[in-house]
Structure formats: structure tokens, C-alpha cells
Amino acid sequence: MSDGGRNSLPAEVAAEIEALRPRYPTEEALLLPALHLMQKAAGGWLSQASIAAVAEHLGLPPSKVAGVVSFYDMFHEHPVGRHRVRLCTNLSCQLRGSDQLMDVLRAELGVGPGEVTGDGRCSWVEFECLGSCDTAPMAMIDDDYHENLTPDRLRAALKGLD
């Protein structure tokens, strides 16, 4: 996305942002949608170059955009795995075994929370309540909810990732 020092958005991201423009009375309101789109296109995280590109496209100071990125848990400022596991460990999941699932993640992936496996395939984090407490314990893997997990079901879900 960096082009000889100039920051530019991938064309498809720019087009998607433009499609959203009529929804909002201000340019700034496009920022969260733009960051979601950019992060998805850029491998799941937002580099300084990505942040600068979004800032330039929307005419916002890069510092302002960086401040927004750092505020939200779903935006990442550092590389993440190709697959991202967010394990809910809030109370309802804790009561139904999320501790034991954390042990499974450590053992299966060989890395701790916030770390990326050596092959870049996977990273995992403890996450706050994902609003699926009736199917606890659960994890969000990439964009999908995996519910009513057991250690075996979690292992199977991890094995199913490319």
C-alpha cells in the first residue's frame, strides 16, 4: 500500500469507502468503517503506512487516526496471525470452563496470549464478553463464533484452520 513513500489506499478499499459516503454528514464519521475495511485488506492489522493512507484519504491528521486505532480492541497496531482466536474469558465463560480452554490454546499453539505462532498462522487473545453467554464457553475465530466449546471441540476448530 506504500507507493514510493506516498500513502495510498488499495483501490477496492477506496471504492468501498466512497460507497458509504452518502450515509454520513461528515468525512470523519467514515473513519471507523474505513479502518475496518483497511484492516481487512491489509492482513488483519494496521501499520503506520495503513494508518497514514486512511488519514490522507479522509483528510484527517494521522495522529488523530492513530489515536482512534489505539482506542478500540478490534484494531491492531501490530501483526497478528493469519487466523485470530478471541477466547471469551469473562464471567459467564469463566464459570463454564474458559480457564481450561486457555490451557488448550497454550498447548496447541505453543504461544501465549497476544503472540503469533512462528509460522504466522495463528494468534490468540483473551477477550471481553462477546455476547454469547448462553453458549459458553465460546471463542470468536476470525469472523465466526464457535459456541458450546469443549477442549476437544476447540482442538478440532484449530485443526480446521488452513
Added chain:
Amino acid sequence: MAFERVLTRNVGRAAARTVRGYRESGGYEALGRALKLDPGEIVEEVKRSGLRGRGGAGFPCGAKWGFVPRGTDRPKYIVCNADESEPGTFKDRLLMEHDPHQLIEGCVIAGRAVAANTTYIYIRGEYTHAARVLEEAIRDAYDQGVLGASVLGSGFRHDVYVHRGAGAYICGEETGMLESLEGKRGQPRVKPPFPAVVGAFGAPTVINNVETLCCVTHILQRGSEWFKSIGTDERNTGPKLYAISGHVERPGTYEYPIGVTFQELLDGCGGMYRGRALKAFIPGGASAPMLTAAESGIRMDFDNLAKAGSMLGSAAVIVMDETTCVVRAALRLARFFAHESCGQCTPCREGTNWMRLVLERIESGHGSEADLDLLARVVPNVGGISLCALGDAAQGPVKSLIEKFGDEIRDNLRNRRYPLPRVPFFDLGAVA
């Protein structure tokens, strides 16, 4: 107890996700009625129903709408709060995924009532599936003339847009949500002015929870008298979703008339997990002070729970059995609030972290009775003195921990029992 499912009548009926299928169950008739009424009459009807907000604060919905200035040409907005991030809460996700048009209908009725032409449904970023279902339903609604330049041919314009959050509990707070919608860090604003006067993009704005707007649809369909006939009394009216999780046999979203007792809820979801004894329950999400087994006869409505020193909140009921270390449970929630404090106001930013640290010390076996006293001194200083209610919310679990379980914790501390043995949820013995 016999009652009719109202809000969840379309749950599991996939056809309801299309305008056509939704109309088969009477869908969009309420909107048709609303379009024939004077906007002021819609507000009055909702006021008469006694509907109180289903998101957490329980503010009367009609009164909130009544604060929006009338007779101005300035744009106005409806913002639907679909940020559902209160730990234990998952009812709005069910409503959005199974019956998106029930919500869209409520949004347009609200828009008509306050003369707003745009609704933003601010949905938490993690709800990718619900967001997709809503987007599809909205597209269908435009195609069928339910949304757009002339809603159902009335000449009233209304647009509905889904706006995704990005993972921040504080964006469920009304003004934190508005900041986030405008593309900023979700830090709550100084109030007044309240959003009804200066809200999204500087314009008058009504912010209502998903379930609240779904209730509006049924009030317009069946009338305020019908709505008022359901529930405990005139201050606690209508059908209510209870989201039950934790140590019960069948966790899930259950619909009851508001004011059902906790014991009825528990019996309705198959009772305690593996028949174990009840130790404590949280009646209204992480912010709601815990109650004990001795209080299980309580009516789960706004006023009865407030009288008992807790709150209905989002009606997220988290049930804990006798194997639960209540200090560890409170610690988990304290960690949550410390993580989610936006950092603007010192009492909340520092106080939530202090509570977390002291609880960690007790739970890990490094604490003493003096720590419990310290906690009791810290708690009153965390809430009530900052821009929003996050600090107040963070007090709930800790305050009730001290009040309800203080003697037990002191006894455990004196006898050096912490950390209490953890009972594993999954029996892995056979594998090892």
C-alpha cells in the same frame, strides 16, 4: 405460567427475515398505523405504555422522545444502541439475528415520532453475523418500499444504516456511542446538553436500545393498554427478555412478563447445573450488584431489584453455584471494568484498577483482612463523580461482594484458604 411470546415470536422462523415473511405475522402493520398518526400522538402512546428502556438505565422511553425539540427543520437522528457489551447480555443479538424487521419497524416508528429521517444502528463490531442479517433485511426493506424516500408510500423519508463499532464497552454509553459514530475515540461527553438536544453531528438525537425499539413496534400494533396489562405494576410494564447464563442447565434468552421471579426464571431453564446449590446471582449484567440464594424469590423488575439494592440493568442473569469463588467472580468483573474505563476521569480510571489489584491480592492468597477494609474504603470513591456511569457500574459487583459475602471472605482470609480450589468445568480425568 401461561403467557404469549411477543418479542421472540419469530425466533427460529427464518422466513421472518424477509419483508414478505415478516408481514405474515402482522409485520409493518404497526408502522402503517404510526404513519396515520400525528407524531405527537405516537409519543403519547409510548408514554402511556409505561415502556422503560431495556438497555440498562430503565429511562422512560416516551419521556426521552418528548425531550426532542419540535418544529425545527434541523436534521434529527435515531441511534439504535446495538452495542450490547454488558457481560452476560446476549438478548439483542437474538432479536437482530432472528427478527431484524421487528427492529427496523421500531426504528422507523421512532423516527416518525420525533421527525427524524435517519437511523444509525450502532452495532458492536464483533457481531458480524447480526450485522450481515440486518444489512440484508435493510436492503429488502428498501426494495419493498418500507425504507427510503417514501416509507410505505406516505411521503415520510427514512433511511436506516448499520454502523459497526470496533470493540469498546464504553461505546454502549450514549455519548460515548455518539463520539464513536462521529469517528472519534468513544469517550463520553459532558452532559448537559443531553443527546435529545445536541446529539449525533450536533443534532437532536434519540438513542434507544434494540429491545426497547422492538417493544415500540408492538405498542403501536396493539396499544398502550395491552402493553400496560403485562408486568408487575404501572412502572414495570411489558414483555421482557432475560438472558440467563452460568451454572444453569439450559442457558438462553427467555421471554417473560416483566417482574417474573428469579426462582421462576431458574425453574424455566431447567434449574441449577447438575442440581448443585445456588450461591449467588447477578440479576442485570456485570454492573448489577450480586444477590444471594436467600433472595431468589425476588421479582425481576426495575423497582423491586432497585429496592433490593441491585438493578434490572440489561436483565442479564448470571448464576453461580456453590463451587464458585465469589472473590474470583468479582475479580473477573473488576478486571473488565479496569480494562474498559476510557481513562478520561481519574476516579474511574484509577479506582477500577485499584479494585482489581486489591481483589487480585485477596484471591491469590496474598491478602489480609486489612485488604477487605481497604476495598470498602475505595469503592465509594469510584462512582458518582465522573462523566458517565462506568465507575458506578464498576462499584456494583465489589460493593455487593463485601456486603453479602464479607463474613465468609474474612473467615477464609483468617484461615488462609485463598486461593480456593478451582473445580474444573470439564472432566479431563479420563483423557489424562
